[in-house]
């Protein structure tokens with residue numbers, strides 16, 4: 148079934164993480180599970196799909212990573228399975244009580260063929276914090292990173308060519324054991340699946356038109372808005388659907404107590420620019436602490452802007468020079484208009500707007516054309532030649 152010959156040995160040699168200047172040696176070659184049938188991707192470097200028209204839909208790929216908890220709060224070593232359906236008890240904690248977390252990150256291919264992740268250690272840490280909030284055991288950072296590495300490499304032919312998109316990586320931690328009374332599940336499953344993606348919004352990279360939601364709220368103090376709990380997302384489908392039906396790209400939520408402070412958009416954080424000052428609401432309680440948000444704060448400070456994390460009043464949107472959103476899925480997305488209480492505020496985006504500058508720096512670091520001073524980028528796997536595979540197409 149699986150080849151464990153020279154192919155696997157070669158992979159074992161190459162499978163090291165490079166995170167900043169540190170190397171993680173993943174696992175001994177003997178414990179490295181056979182990755183996949185060599186014929187799956189040695190024969191063809193790229194999957195046969197239309198790389199020029201990727202949106203943000205789910206494309207099934209070859210493999211997924213799965214591991215289960217052992218009962219003492221740790222997880223089995225885990226392995227790659229063919230991508231496919233899971234078998235779950237109808238009494239699984241995740242199905243009945245929403246005990247589940249997800250993460251989202253991207254793998255990029257560079258022009259030289261290298262495959263890179265961006266700050267995946269931050270996703271590992273965020274999942275650990277979320278797991279604590281939802282009474283679930285979690286993976287160590289090393290185990291989490293190893294799962295990513297294995298999944299991305301096994302699905303390498305699904306990583307879009309440079310400039311065409313990225314491989315979205317979706318780790319999940321769910322209460323998979325059966326439980327009837329309201330309590331933490333007796334067993335947990337961690338899995339990782341991937342899908343090639345392009346732009347998140349149908350607008351592509353055009354400015355977003357945002358609607359300020361006054362009826363529904365995303366999160367409350369003391370709730371789970373600050374972690375990527377799956378329970379945060381079904382309740383926003385109604386406002387998003389309503390907003391989209393009215394022609395908006397997405398919805399901006401206000402705080403549930405005063406309906407006065409800006410929180411975030413359904414799956415991305417928000418920033419406002421006024422002169423040299425960039426402001427963003429404080430993350431953690433009701434606002435998801437985005438890794439892109441944190442990264443853009445650092446890039447903005449390095450670029451000479453003053454960044455304030457504070458309460459941001461909805462009225463400030465009227466006076467802002469510029470507004471933009473950040474997230475792994477959306478990147479750094481400029482906002483073209485915000486509609487609040489029936490009034491539409493439009494933002495004029497010149498050639499040199501702030502979000503474009505910050506976004507280009509982020510993409511430049513990811514592509515390797517701007518120096519990665521803080522060790523944000525992590526290379527995985529062996530080198531492949533993009534130029535050769537281009538010729539083959």
Ligand SMILES: *Cc1c(COP(=O)(O)O)cnc(C)c1O
Nearest residue numbers: 414415416435437438439474475
């Ligand atoms: C995932 C997510 C974000 C963005 O986080 P990143 O780590 O930057 O991808 C922002 N808001 C919400 C509600 C999210 O779920």
